Amino acid sequence: xxxxxxxxxxxxxxxxxxxxxxxxxxxxxxxxxxxxxxxxxxxxxxxxxxxxxxxxxxxxxxxxxxxxxxxxxxxxxxxxxxxxxxxxxxxxxxxxxxxxxxxxxxxxxxxxxxxxxxxxxxxxxxxxxxxxxxxxxxxxxxxxxxxxxxx
Numbered sequence: 001x002x003x004x005x006x007x008x009x010x011x012x013x014x015x016x017x018x019x020x021x022x023x024x025x026x027x028x029x030x031x032x033x034x035x036x037x038x039x040x041x042x043x044x045x046x047x048x049x050x051x052x053x054x055x056x057x058x059x060x061x062x063x064x065x066x067x068x069x070x071x072x073x074x075x076x077x078x079x080x081x082x083x084x085x086x087x088x089x090x091x092x093x094x095x096x097x098x099x100x101x102x103x104x105x106x107x108x109x110x111x112x113x114x115x116x117x118x119x120x121x122x123x124x125x126x127x128x129x130x131x132x133x134x135x136x137x138x139x140x141x142x143x144x145x146x147x148x149x150x151x
């Protein structure tokens with residue numbers, strides 16, 4: 001079996017800080033040609049993006065893919081709703097997950113898998129400020145323990 005290469009384009013580093021991610025899923029994304037060419041240059045932002053479910057479809061909303069200068073008049077809008085390519089069952093399951101109180105679906109990573117652009121999405125429950133502080137404290141303690149063991 002041939003290995004496919006994964007080139008990460010953008011990551012949402014704040015997602016794992018602001019949410020407790022319980023489940024992840026890889027989904028395809030519907031893009032224009034100029035968007036793919038812009039992504040190949042390696043610049044995009046998904047830090048303010050989220051996933052919405054409308055009319056039995058899933059959309060990536062708020063992701064910024066810069067315009068491709070060589071596209072001319074046929075360029076795309078940098079911020080627009082982009083349809084996610086998921087099965088009906090996945091859309092139904094993940095759409096029901098967002099109806100639970102405090103749960104959101106957020107993009108975690110945007111990457112190339114072979115020639116295709118994929119987005120890793122996660123179902124997460126929002127963290128309170130004291131939960132965030134507690135997580136940072138645990139990470140610091142774990143890092144300090146590893147330093148001590150290395151000596």
